[in-house]
Amino acid sequence: MxxxxxxxxxxxxxxxxxxxxxxxxxxxxxxxxxxxxxxxxxxxxxxxxxxxxxxxxxxAGKEALLRAALDRALDGLFGILGEPGAVDGEPLERLRHIVRRQVEVLATELPYVTLLLRLRGNTETERWALARRREFDQAVAGLVAAAVDAGAVRPDVHPVVAARLLSGTVNSLIEWYRPGRVPLADLVDAVDRQVFEGLRR
Amino acid sequence: MxxxxxxxxxxxxxxxxxxxxxxxxxxxxxxxxxxxxxxxxxxxxxxxxxxxxxxxxxxAGKEALLRAALDRALDGLFGILGEPGAVDGEPLERLRHIVRRQVEVLATELPYVTLLLRLRGNTETERWALARRREFDQAVAGLVAAAVDAGAVRPDVHPVVAARLLSGTVNSLIEWYRPGRVPLADLVDAVDRQVFEGLRR
DNA sequence: GTCTATACCCGGATAGAC
DNA sequence: GTCTATCCGGGTATAGAC
Structure with a gap:
């Protein structure tokens, strides 16, 4: 009833x-x-x-709901940047830590992060969230550049382009990942290997 | 005036x-x-x-505009599948051809493909376009599976997951690529290498 | 806290003059 | 082909009874 x-x-x-x-x-x-x-x-x-x-x-209204959801997504993502594995060590390993954790946060906070990644910037709230998201992406991009400088990645990669593709690969999970189908640990490994080792044998 | x-x-x-x-x-x-x-x-x-x-x-109306734009995007994508490089040869090389050409089509038909990739499926038109898009993705997924069977990719990849990540990487271009900044030929190479060789040196 | 009723606005779409 | 004026449905949000 x-x-x-x-x-x-x-x-x-x-x-x-x-x-x-x-x-x-x-x-x-x-x-x-x-x-x-x-x-x-x-x-x-x-x-x-x-x-x-x-x-x-x-x-309070529709936009307040959006704001609360975006807050939760951003808290999850920025939390990663403060973890020891993201702060200490060689750039490539720090980058790997972030990528692996980012997959986990995307999976566990799926609805909220999905919302964040689809924003168009029509309202002040959306623009604020997009700005914070860019901050996160720039932190990742900085690490990619550092990994290039340290000689840990292929010397022919363009750091900016590589960082965008890296983020794009991880973020694309929201388009198809649903809890319970693929074990999360397997997904983390799959993304890690595909990004850093590539598909070719 | x-x-x-x-x-x-x-x-x-x-x-x-x-x-x-x-x-x-x-x-x-x-x-x-x-x-x-x-x-x-x-x-x-x-x-x-x-x-x-x-x-x-x-x-005729708003939806007719959407439909015409989606038609153009889908025509571009399905055109790739009929090209000789996508039909003849080893699975991995056919897959590489599709990926490289898909980057080009995304770049040249950017507004139309962007629209296609952001559909939610609220109307009949949107659901029709999404169904066609899934057809395309399945063709790509089939090639990934064939490349695995042929032993051309790392033996530990899960074909379905790998195909999703592959599509996600390529499609994420719409989020940041704008004509004229990065030369298209460089972008094609960058995606090709990142997907098939990975980032690590 | 929840409801019914309604104010108010804006969007898609159309009528009909020029 | 373009315009002004308008219809109509549906959206956010509020008023006020219970």
Whole structure:
């Protein structure tokens, strides 16, 4: 019945059935399915099991949902840059650490990172998130350049182009990876090897 | 003045200032900048230099513009599969031919392919284009599997995952490649080497 | 906290004069 | 072919009863 779905949050014993975080999760998934602009607040409220007006009682608006989701994605990514494996050691090994961890964060925070990677920059919120994303990419690009300088990569690579292709390869996971199909550890290894060793035997 | 911009098409000596193709090009660029849903017919008509109603005199509607743009992208991609280099020879070399040509088509048909790669499948037109795109990807995946069987690639690659990563790497070009910055021939070589030889020296 | 009802705006698309 | 004016549906968001 409708009231069953409507109260599922309460039934499951959650004392706060409609937390911001849970609504953000619902919203992020919907945004990814249909696109941010094509998703209406009506869609979101129905997915949450309440009416549009009730939904507005819990969230400030559509853009606030987007912002919260993007925050979560960026926190995940920037967290990687502070890890010991990303800070200490040879440039190539630091780069490998970041790539491998980035695959894991993409997989575990999939809906949020997907949203981040599809932004067009139409609003101030989107432009802010895009700027932070560029910061992350530039950190990676810096490491690629350092690895080139250290002689750890093929001498003919163009650092800027290589960094873009590297990021593109990793980020393309959002287009097809779904939890549970390919074991995450296998995926991490597959990306690592494909990026650093290439396909050819 | 407004009338100057408005009649730029005529002034430039074009006898048919508003062909479908030229309006599709304008539309594709706008769709890519702001996203399809966020782009209004008002935006498009203004970009073309005429009013919304005049714009409707030339095109059937927003979705028709999208469809024409997607057609162009798909024609470019499927054209590759029929080329001799994609049909004859060892699997790995056929795959390399496709990858290199795919980079070229992405670059030359950039606005149209970009649109194709960002579809969400909200309308029948979008789902049709996505289905055709999957056909293309499956052709590539088949070649990856054949190259594995032929022993031309590292024996530990998972063909399906490798094909996805391969497509992801190539397709990620739309996110940053802009004509004239990096010479196209260099880009083709860079993608070829990164995909098949990897980054490590 | 949730609902019904509604204000308000904007987008796609059309009518009809020039 | 282009314009002004308009229709109509659907979107975000709010008011106010329960």
């Amino acid at each position: 409708a009231s069953d779905a409507r109260r599922a949050g309460r039934r499951s014993g959650n004392p706060e059935p409609y937390t911001l975080a849970s609504l953000v999760e619902v919203a992020a998934r919907a945004f990814n399915e249909r696109g941010y602009d094509a998703t209406s607040m009506e869609d979101l409220s129905r997915a949450a099991g309440i009416t549009k007006s009730s939904f507005y009682h819990h969230v | 407004a009338s100057d911009a408005r009649r730029a098409g005529r002034r430039s000596g074009n006898p048919e200032p508003y062909t479908l193709a030229s309006l599709v090009e304008v539309a594709a660029r706008a769709f890519n900048e702001r996203g399809y849903d966020a782009t209004s017919m008002e935006d498009l008509s203004r970009a073309a230099g005429i009013t919304k109603s005049s714009f409707y005199h030339h095109v």
